[in-house]
Every structure is written in C-alpha cells, then in structure tokens.
Amino acid sequence: MRPIKCDKKSDKQLVSLTLKNADYFECLVQRYEEKLSRYIRRLTHLDTETIEDLLQEVFLKIYKNLNDYNPDFSFSSWIYRITHNEAISHFRKNEKKPKTVQIDNEEGVNFLDILPDNISLRDDYVQKELAQKVRALIDELPEKYRAVLILKFMEEKNYEEISDILEIPTGTVATQLNRAKNQFKQLAINNHLHKPDNQ
Amino acid sequence: MSQLAQSIIGKIKKEKVKPTPKWVFLFKRSVIWGLFGLSVLFGSMAMSIILFQLRDMDYSVYKEMGSSLAGFVLLALPYFWVLLLIGFLALACYHLRHTKSGYRYNVFAIIGLSLVASILFGTGLYATGVSGNLEKAFRKIPYYERLHFGKRIIWNNPEQGFLAGTIIHMGDGRIILLRDLKQESWRVDIEKTKMRREFEMERGVRIRLIGTATGDYEFEAFGIAPWLRPMEPPPLFRRMELKK
Numbered sequence: 001m002r003p004i005k006c007d008k009k010s011d012k013q014l015v016s017l018t019l020k021n022a023d024y025f026e027c028l029v030q031r032y033e034e035k036l037s038r039y040i041r042r043l044t045h046l047d048t049e050t051i052e053d054l055l056q057e058v059f060l061k062i063y064k065n066l067n068d069y070n071p072d073f074s075f076s077s078w079i080y081r082i083t084h085n086e087a088i089s090h091f092r093k094n095e096k097k098p099k100t101v102q103i104d105n106e107e108g109v110n111f112l113d114i115l116p117d118n119i120s121l122r123d124d125y126v127q128k129e130l131a132q133k134v135r136a137l138i139d140e141l142p143e144k145y146r147a148v149l150i151l152k153f154m155e156e157k158n159y160e161e162i163s164d165i166l167e168i169p170t171g172t173v174a175t176q177l178n179r180a181k182n183q184f185k186q187l188a189i190n191n192h193l194h195k196p197d198n199q
Numbered sequence: 200m201s202q203l204a205q206s207i208i209g210k211i212k213k214e215k216v217k218p219t220p221k222w223v224f225l226f227k228r229s230v231i232w233g234l235f236g237l238s239v240l241f242g243s244m245a246m247s248i249i250l251f252q253l254r255d256m257d258y259s260v261y262k263e264m265g266s267s268l269a270g271f272v273l274l275a276l277p278y279f280w281v282l283l284l285i286g287f288l289a290l291a292c293y294h295l296r297h298t299k300s301g302y303r304y305n306v307f308a309i310i311g312l313s314l315v316a317s318i319l320f321g322t323g324l325y326a327t328g329v330s331g332n333l334e335k336a337f338r339k340i341p342y343y344e345r346l347h348f349g350k351r352i353i354w355n356n357p358e359q360g361f362l363a364g365t366i367i368h369m370g371d372g373r374i375i376l377l378r379d380l381k382q383e384s385w386r387v388d389i390e391k392t393k394m395r396r397e398f399e400m401e402r403g404v405r406i407r408l409i410g411t412a413t414g415d416y417e418f419e420a421f422g423i424a425p426w427l428r429p430m431e432p433p434p435l436f437r438r439m440e441l442k443k
Contacts, residue, residue, distance in 0.1 A: 019218060022211050029204040052203065059207045060216065067221040070299065167302035 006030065011075035019066055029059055032079060039080065040087045042150045045139070058086045077164035084147065084165055130193070137187045145180035152177055228299060235294035239316045242287035245280045246321025247330035252277040252347065257424065263409065264359060274353060279346040288313050338427065354407045355380045362418055363407040363426055366400065377406070388419045398425045
C-alpha cells in the first residue's frame, strides 16, 4: 500500500479523496484531532478517556456524513459543528455539570481580554491562578454563552464561523457574545476578579 | 499515523463503514423544502379564503350597526382561517429554519419571507377564483359556517335591526316564518323589503335581514339578502369581462 500524503492538500481536496479512498481520512483525523479534543475538553471538562471515545464517535460520524458536506462552506466549521452537537448531546445524556479541572495557563487567560485594564498579571503563578478562577466562572455561565465565549476567545473563531458551528445567525452570535461578556463581567465582579467599569 | 487515526481507519475497514450516499442527504433536504413549500401552499390557501370571506362581508351595514370600519372588520375577521394561516406560517418558518443554510437567516427575515410568500400566492389564488371553489367545497362540511362566528354575532342582533335565519314557511308572499340562528321562530313582514341581491326565496333558504323588531318575535324587514354571497366569477375574470 502506498503511503498517504496529506501535505499541501486542502480540507476540501482531502474530503473528495476520502470519498474515493478511506485511507485519506487519516489526514483529516490527524489535522483536527488535537483541535477537536481541546474543544470538547473546554466545552465539557470530560476526562481524557471519555474525550477519546467521544472523538472516535465524532470522526466516525464525520466520515459517514462526508457526502453531506457542502464545499461552499468551511470544512473546519462543519466538523466543529458535528463535534459541538455530539459533545453537547453526550453531555446532556449523562447530565453532568462541567467540573473544573486542572488547566493550562492559556486556558482562562484569553478570557481576561473581556476584563481589560483591571487585572495585572504579575507573574506566572498569579496568571495561572487567575486563569483557573476565570475558567471556573465560565463554567457557571449557561451552555449557550459558554460555547460562544469558548469559540470566540479560545478557539479564536470569527462571527461567521461561530454562526456556522452553532447554527445561529451572525446577529445572534453578536448578541449572545455581548450578553455572555456582560454576565461574565458580573460574575467576575461578584468574585472580586474585576472592578465595576465606573470605578 | 496517530493512535486515534489508526483506530478509526481500522474500525472503518473492519466494520466496512461507508459514507452515507449523497442521495440520502438530497432526499432529506428535498423533504424539508417540500414541507416548507406545502406549508406556504396551505398558508396561501388560508390567506385566499380570508380575502374571500372579508369580501363576502356586507360592509354597508357597519354604519347601520353604529360601529367603526375597523371594529366591524375585527368582528368579521374569519379567525379560524387566521389561526390556520398563523399555524402554517409557523410551520413554514420551522421548515425553512431547518434547511441547510436556514440558520443563517434572522428569524424575522424568515417570518417575513414566509408571510410575503403566503400573501402573494394567497392573493393569486383569490384573484384566479381558486379561493371561491375552496370555500364552496368547505361549505359542504357540516358546522363549517359556525366557524365564522363574527358574522353570526353581527346577524343575530334583532334589537339593532339585524336578523338571520332559515325560511321555514313562505306564507302569502307578505309574511314569512323564519327560524333564527338561536332556533327561535320569527314572523317577518317582507312587504316593504328591497332585495339586496337577486336570489331564489324559498323554504329552507338561509337569509339575512335588515329591519326593525316590531314586537315579540316579530320583525319588519327593509333589506333582504342570502346568508352566503352567491359565488361570482373571480375578480381577475370580472375585470376582464368589464373591459369587453
């Protein structure tokens, strides 16, 4: 069997190659497994083993639904959408509240952008501690606000991509993001992480 | 190859997993678009019957009732069909929202689009006479007329000079006996009556009358018309006839 070459091939090319030869699916799995695994973890805080099982189900679903992919849309948004839906439905089925787990430094730090100027990140320790607290606050937000904040500030998706992933109009993305930021700020104030804007 | 990729490709090969054929997705999409189309079609039918029934109202009586035109229209609106129109609009919006890129549109844009489609097609059905035929078919359904309760309220008001019912006896041509919408019998003097529309007056025909209640279950009629407006050529064809 000839080795599969993934480099320099676009997602769309890989989709059409996979439809002819399943081996090319390996390229798509390798390209996205880390990103999707991180996204599921950020969204649900499931343990590593469950995330791996879930990710396998997600990729099998993606493979089965490849003919449903519309090349006019971004492939990345399409598989994020499938992943999001699977993660949320798994999460709801198991009725688990997200639990805060040990996180990397960068995990909560991006959210600090929502709280400009008021927080000085003096050193790594403070930064990590803050990140932990911020991440815990994110978990207190309703699911739809949590998802939109994670996609914007951690996955660094733009409005159109978030719209395609969550299947909501871009106007609604903007509204939800605004509400999520306000709720987050309020939680931060209540937890003494942030001073009110007028102080 | 990563462990996950290896395990997935292994599973795909071992279990002979195949991507679902394209036609399955095309079929699903067509069903959703079809349901959207049907919802718009039924909504348009409801719209066309609303237009038909609104035209069927005798607008000359609203002043005699001492009502405003807006008040009269509110009372006369065929609420059953209005509710059906709203229901089909909601269904159309639901199906449009579930099309492949339906989520990209604002909910108000979706409602607006479905409403405009129903109004346009509904007006088309009304202008070409389809709504008249639909109404004719619906009138054969028992109790259908009772759904148009606004009209019954307007014409079940002898104290104000509005009476409707079925002729139970033709008498000598001057006095007729009528059973009103509450199943009460009335003695109606039609000597000074002007026919508001040409129609066959006979036993069993339902009519509406404008006049004065002169005593206990006695009524003097000045105007008389059939309960249901007779079917006329659709507006589009009437206009063409006028041009000739």
